[in-house]
Amino acid sequence: MLLQFLLIPLLSSAYVSACSSCSDPTNEVLHKRLVRRMQPDALNATTKPRGPLEWGQINFLHTTDTHGWLQGHLKERNYGADWGDFVSFVKHMRRKAERLKVDLLLVDTGDLHDGAGLSDVTEPNGVVSNAIFSNIDYDLLAIGNHELYETAVAYENFSNFSKIYGERYLTSNVQIINKATGEFEDMGHKFRYFTTKHGLRIMAFGVLFDFTGHSNVSKVTKAEDMVKEVWFQDAVNYPEPIDLFVVIGHNPVTTNVPSSTFGLLHSTIRKMRPDVPIQAFGGHTHIRDFVVYDEMATGLESGQYCETLGWLALTGIMSNTFRGSMNPHGVPNPIKKAEVKGTERARSSRRRLLPRPRMDLRYARRYLDWNRLTFAYHATKSQDRTFDTPKGQTVTNDITKFRSDLNISKVYGCVPRTYCESCRPFGDEGNIFTLLETALAETVVNPSRADIPRLIIVNTGSIRFDLVQGPFTLDDSFTVSPFKDTFRFIPDVPYSQASQVLDILNAGPYQKRSMETDEALRPRGWDVCTDPLYTSFTEAKRHVSYSGDMTRRHELRVLIPGYTTVDDFGTDGDDTPHSKIPQYEHPNDVQANGSFPTDGSMPDKVDFVFLNFIAVNYVLPALASVGAKYTEKDIQYYMPKDFTTNSYLQVYAAKNWQEGLPNCPVGEGVG
Ligand SMILES: *[C@@H]1O[C@H](CO)[C@@H](O)[C@H](O)[C@H]1NC(C)=O
Ligand SMILES: *[C@@H]1O[C@H](CO)[C@@H](O)[C@H](O)[C@H]1NC(C)=O
Ligand SMILES: *[C@@H]1O[C@H](CO)[C@@H](O)[C@H](O)[C@H]1NC(C)=O
Ligand SMILES: *[C@@H]1O[C@H](CO)[C@@H](O)[C@H](O)[C@H]1NC(C)=O
Ligand SMILES: *[C@@H]1O[C@H](CO)[C@@H](O)[C@H](O)[C@H]1NC(C)=O
Numbered sequence: 001m002l003l004q005f006l007l008i009p010l011l012s013s014a015y016v017s018a019c020s021s022c023s024d025p026t027n028e029v030l031h032k033r034l035v036r037r038m039q040p041d042a043l044n045a046t047t048k049p050r051g052p053l054e055w056g057q058i059n060f061l062h063t064t065d066t067h068g069w070l071q072g073h074l075k076e077r078n079y080g081a082d083w084g085d086f087v088s089f090v091k092h093m094r095r096k097a098e099r100l101k102v103d104l105l106l107v108d109t110g111d112l113h114d115g116a117g118l119s120d121v122t123e124p125n126g127v128v129s130n131a132i133f134s135n136i137d138y139d140l141l142a143i144g145n146h147e148l149y150e151t152a153v154a155y156e157n158f159s160n161f162s163k164i165y166g167e168r169y170l171t172s173n174v175q176i177i178n179k180a181t182g183e184f185e186d187m188g189h190k191f192r193y194f195t196t197k198h199g200l201r202i203m204a205f206g207v208l209f210d211f212t213g214h215s216n217v218s219k220v221t222k223a224e225d226m227v228k229e230v231w232f233q234d235a236v237n238y239p240e241p242i243d244l245f246v247v248i249g250h251n252p253v254t255t256n257v258p259s260s261t262f263g264l265l266h267s268t269i270r271k272m273r274p275d276v277p278i279q280a281f282g283g284h285t286h287i288r289d290f291v292v293y294d295e296m297a298t299g300l301e302s303g304q305y306c307e308t309l310g311w312l313a314l315t316g317i318m319s320n321t322f323r324g325s326m327n328p329h330g331v332p333n334p335i336k337k338a339e340v341k342g343t344e345r346a347r348s349s350r351r352r353l354l355p356r357p358r359m360d361l362r363y364a365r366r367y368l369d370w371n372r373l374t375f376a377y378h379a380t381k382s383q384d385r386t387f388d389t390p391k392g393q394t395v396t397n398d399i400t401k402f403r404s405d406l407n408i409s410k411v412y413g414c415v416p417r418t419y420c421e422s423c424r425p426f427g428d429e430g431n432i433f434t435l436l437e438t439a440l441a442e443t444v445v446n447p448s449r450a451d452i453p454r455l456i457i458v459n460t461g462s463i464r465f466d467l468v469q470g471p472f473t474l475d476d477s478f479t480v481s482p483f484k485d486t487f488r489f490i491p492d493v494p495y496s497q498a499s500q501v502l503d504i505l506n507a508g509p510y511q512k513r514s515m516e517t518d519e520a521l522r523p524r525g526w527d528v529c530t531d532p533l534y535t536s537f538t539e540a541k542r543h544v545s546y547s548g549d550m551t552r553r554h555e556l557r558v559l560i561p562g563y564t565t566v567d568d569f570g571t572d573g574d575d576t577p578h579s580k581i582p583q584y585e586h587p588n589d590v591q592a593n594g595s596f597p598t599d600g601s602m603p604d605k606v607d608f609v610f611l612n613f614i615a616v617n618y619v620l621p622a623l624a625s626v627g628a629k630y631t632e633k634d635i636q637y638y639m640p641k642d643f644t645t646n647s648y649l650q651v652y653a654a655k656n657w658q659e660g661l662p663n664c665p666v667g668e669g670v671g
């Protein structure tokens, strides 16, 4: 299979990803180009980083919430690199750290699947994607909540995964039942005490937020209980010297959200060790963020879905065993102090949490866009042959092969324009929910009841990502609508009552995104990572602005829409400057209809169709509030069990989006 793939000759240098015979809409993509870089169908970034990275005494590269996107974003030029490009990048950066005589550590904070085809088409999830992921020799890793929902995933693949990384896989508060003994055991390790290449002595923890939605074979100890445990107290007061605490976790770095336990971890450690710097790395909320806890403690969170690579440089740690360079020559060095904002300072000093500022620590943080232009710029200055490493190329080719073998790159249609979640106003033609109304009306049809008027309600949270112009592949059906919610209905509901439900639901609380895979009507309360209201792609007009370059000449710079991050260090965190993407709100639910009378009159009764996820907790109470008393017993399947929210866009694409194939154009050009 692989050989066959590699022998496909180079037919065109232009973008080609198309079905080989378009009479069969689901025909396998034929990658006509032999490409040894990125994925064959990925786009090049066009804007360079704003300048070289600052290097300190110790430096970190941080990934989080990759959710299986190891192929990169094939249709978005800001994030086109794949895991193989990252492998090459890491190799160069490690060499550079050696040359500069500084430390470089790699950190990942979990959530390796649920979100892309590569991780989600296999049973159990992650069999293939974890193997690809583990080509990166991380120094520290933490477990995410998505690793714990499914017993099979937790066991089979994470018992293996934790063996690959050994003591570097930190699961301070997560345990799993050992099948042989029946006892709870740490999934990885509770802490890691180690000395870096250049002599810094580090104590590291990996703490998952207080997650409760895991399957019953695992156990998550609440942070407030964990910090009281003897092992933790002993580790913080370790008998050997500690130069730096590295506290990582699938856990938001801001202390402003209830789910974060970093505030507690910081204050607990700070009380016991007032003079040791603390560096945190977090995740789960899928944002770029940087937080100052005190003069010697900060936290970095590095986005989601292989869009962001976090960089943190720190200098000024006083250690009598450090044998490296404090401020390496030939590169910029970190200059910013961690300064606590007014109110937090007051609060911290009341609690006597401020460290004794014995060390003059300086920080730099940067959010790198996940593309080859960025990687090459920071690693080798150019994307030529010197950038790719043999291992990186192998990983790139493996991803291509797996995508092909698993049929993830199968093309169902050609998406004629970009439909986004929030960059266009709700109701606008380019808003994905407008498309949904059309797609649901057309595809959610029970053949035996096709002529009966129907209303179909889905929660907008069932959509996870934008649908970008270009080929619609199996992968898109996972990235855009990954959840497997089934379509249920109540027959013969009076239209006068059914028609009121949408407004009632939209006036009520937001229905959390759900990750249901079972057939139960009652959601199991899976709190999927909260996606920020953010769109990675937009057709917004490009902004042109002037920005000074390193040589003080002024160059005309075209800003591509993308991340515009504001954090505790200000607005200069994004490595590549972007223009802001507009954001519009959308309601909780959308409604489609089908088979309504053509004369414009309203039917007396309708088939009232809705997702199982919202059935019991939302739809039944809304119906009851307008006098329509139904119970769970009245709810039936409207579509077959295997027709889910992950299916209808595939069906719609195959039926409606054949135009433009085989040379379906990607992105841009959208008006
Ligand atoms: C992307 O950039 C590389 C390296 O500069 C170049 O060889 C390639 O042709 C470009 N690909 C596309 C699709 O523009
Ligand atoms: C995963 O772990 C199981 C049990 O320890 C083992 O039998 C299997 O070979 C491992 N698989 C891989 C791919 O390492
Ligand atoms: C976990 O739940 C499953 C399915 O409900 C049940 O069969 C099993 O006995 C439970 N295991 C434990 C350790 O409670
Ligand atoms: C991929 O598609 C081919 C051809 O339709 C089929 O034979 C094969 O079983 C599919 N592979 C997987 C993993 O679904
Ligand atoms: C049916 O759907 C169409 C398209 O979304 C919409 O314009 C129309 O108002 C809907 N009709 C009813 C009765 O909901």
Ligand SMILES: CC(=O)N[C@H]1CO[C@H](CO)[C@@H](O)[C@@H]1O
Pocket: 123, 124, 126, 127, 128, 130, 131, 152, 156, 157, 158, 160, 161
């Ligand atoms: C990488 C890995 O751990 N793969 C294992 C996942 O689980 C399945 C069976 O449940 C095994 O066959 C894989 O080897």
Ligand SMILES: [Zn+2]
Pocket: 065, 067, 111, 284, 286, 529
């Ligand atoms: Zn996540």
